[in-house]
Amino acid sequence: MLMTSQSSETDNIKNTLEDKPNDFFQSFKVSLIVGYVFSLSLYCYAVHQSKKEKKNNHLNKAKELVRYICFITSRRKQMVVSQMHKLINFRQIRKERKEISALLERLTSTIWLEELSAATDSFAIDNAIGVGKMGMMYQGNLPNGQLLAVKRLLNSQLFKRQFLSEATILCKYRHKNIVPLFGFCIEGNDRLLAYPYMSNGRLSKWLHPLKSEVVRLKWPQRANIALGIARGLSWLHDLHTVHFNICSQSILLDENFEPKISNFGEAKFMNPNIEDDLGIMFKVNDGKTKKDVYDFGSVLFELITGETYNELTRSCTRTNICGDPSNFYNAIDKTLTGEGFENEVCALLKIACECVKPLPDQRPTMLEVYKNISNVKKGRHGYSDDFDALRGSSEIVSSNSTNEIIEL
Known part of the structure; x- marks a missing residue:
């Protein structure tokens, strides 16, 4: 019995030892397959990643190339645009020079x-x-x-x-x-x-001197200045040109106090048949000359009273103030009285009132104004009692309303 049992155990051990090599080789085979598959997977992944990286590199290089091309194109475009602007500006300057040279035939010299x-x-x-x-x-x-x-x-x-x-x-x-x-x-x-250079500067400097300055225009000088401005404006209007900016700041005085109209930056032509392109840009209708008449009237008030018409009427409570010279009697510069020119002063005050009528059609032309002042200067104004008449009616006061002043 014992021998039989031992024999059986020996057979089992023998069978077990015989099966183990088979299991080992089987496990080795499986491991080898798994390892191969894993290696192959790693290789495929590496190849895939390599291809992906190469693709990404190609894509990045393509993007970089596109950006570079865009940058170069942009720079090229900017350079072209810049050159075009310079060329256009150069051509505009040349065109402007040519236009001005053609228009300014009477110019004696050009200055560098x-x-x-x-x-x-x-x-x-x-x-x-x-x-x-x-x-x-x-x-x-x-x-x-x-x-x-x-x-x-x-x-x-x-x-x-x-x-x-x-x-x-x-x-x-x-x-x-x-x-x-x-x-x-x-x-x-x-x-x-x-x-x-005009040695006596602007008219405004003489009408509104600084407190530290002792300057004074006597009436004959003021009357001559008014006449000169009216002469210059009537001449301009005859040439179909409107100044549009007449004021004491735009009037210069030479060494003899002869007035010179300046500041023509806002001036315009009235003639629609002017051949110059620039002239057509500036053209206006003939009725606009009455703006110059109004502005001249305001300067005339300034020569007589020291204040413009708008300054005089800013807080006025009189009706129809522009049509009644008596309303301005008390505003007349006191330095102009007592020297024998009172009637002449009052005659020009009446002319000033006509120039600032509310409606343009009510105002005279500059030629009419010039002729009227010229007649006053020659003693043919026909108002020998002007001063006394204005002084006697200067206290008359009307209602509280004022007429609207229409400059154009």
């Missing part, structure tokens, strides 16, 4: 920027004599001793039309009471106008 810079010490602030809407005004001195007033535009593009208007009109028209243009300069973005 270097000349004007040297004449004004490089536009030194010490040589600045005024500032306006269009630019700065400088006093200059040429090597030949010629004194200049140089207007340098602050913004050449913004005030291009004003520059062309002033240069065109002043070079086409010459008159005793129009400021002469000595020359002009167009260089790069600079636009400059040069005039002979």
